[in-house]
Amino acid sequence: MTNPVMNFLALALYLSAAGLLGLRLARGEVVTGSAKIGILSLGLGAVVLHATLLYTRLWQEHGLNLALTPAFSLVACVIAALYIFTSIIRPVDNLGILIMPIAGLTVLVEWLWPGRMSLPLASSASAVHIVVAILAYSLMCLAAAQSLMLLMQERHLRSKHPGGFIRALPPMQTMESVMFQMIGFGFVLLTLTLISGSFFAEAIFGQPFKLTHHMVLAELAWIVYAVLLVGRWRLGWRGRPAIHWTLGGFALLLLAYFGSKFVLEVILHR
Template sequence: MTHPVLNFLAIAAYAAVGLLLAARLGRGEAAAGAARTSVLAGVLAAVAFHGWILYTDLQLGPTLNLSLTSAFSLVAWVVACLYLLASLYRPIDNLGVVIMPLAALTVLVEWAWPSELPIPMASRSQAIHIVVSFLAYALLCLAAVQSLMLLAQESRLRRKQAGGFVRALPPMQTMEDVMFEMLALGFVLLSLTLVSGVFFSEHLFGKPLPLTHHVVLSALAWVVYGVLLLGRWQLGWRGRQAVRWTLGGFALLVLAYFGTKFVLEVILAR
């Protein structure tokens, strides 16, 4: 089902917030006071329009539409929602420079290339498994974006260029602490996703989780994040080393879900 007006409003709201944040970041100004309130209000409007679109597009009678474009859009919406909530408690406003345009892109892609892949909802446990998995992906996506901001900040400081957008960023220690908070919570949710996936598969298909590309890559991502968190706890990993492991784990997750879905739905047309 297409929603031209809602799609346009969601894309416009995401784009407006992204442009506002980019302009302030370029001037080295952190959003505060009325400016910050307007940013949060814009994000709230965007996720509301986006959520309305998803509410109707994801439902296919008794099944759930989790095609490539729909799942892509759903993950972006969850990321935007978590970004909005986390912005109330943590200094992550600047992540919107990346998150908002990507969310707008997912709405546009789903609007331009709608597709359907009905997934039967066998039980409440299956629904919980799906919710937890999307929350895990969303949190680890936020951590990946935070790591990119941290990398840019460190690169500028290494070259003794503390002006520009660096002035709008929190101290590096704060940036790292927030990133590892996201990683730790995302790792817990990813662990629950893998464990619940085993039980769900055995309940639905009568056998443990099969060793598909999706499962293997997700397990590898779990190992990468586990090693990173252990390295942080035991060896004090930080800076570029932490960024590399964060981005490596997220790349595996992207390949695990969207990579396999792209191959199956687009290349193999299944």
């Protein structure tokens, strides 16, 4: 679907939600009550439009269009949806100032530079594998965004200038707890993704398993997250060490999928 009105409306809703959230956080105000409902409603409207646009662009006659820009847009849409759902049950509203503008940007980029790459779905198992992989990646992205907020909060507290939006953030202990919950759920899904991709590749994709750069980087990310969770459980890791390991694991995941696709599609034109 190349409907410019829907594209601009989705972008406008994402930016409006981020702008309203940013204004309240800049004043150090916690987002609650009707203000929170209004902001999340704008975000939900953007996600619904985003998903509607993606639906007609992703499904092709011979499979899914998972080229670089459609895949990036799909993951951003899922991340935004998870953010809205998580905001209802956990104090992660502040993540919207990072997630919403990026999701809106992917709508614009995918519209202006649509990619084409058909990924055949050999079976229903392949569809499940893709869904689990996207959810795992999305949860780890949310955890990375949370770690950036923690890093800013920690730096403000160290410099003894806890003003501005830092006043609207939950205590660091609460933010760390939420971050590790995201990583824990994401790690389980990432483990399932690697197992299914390694041992059931022929059943899922119709071809034998191959050890690619994508798989190696994803496995390295799995190791980083495993070390982080063990360090948290056995050694009580928190603060900067936890933040750095979280960002390191996500950087590897980012390279594993989008880095590989960028090299193949943009540089090598495959």
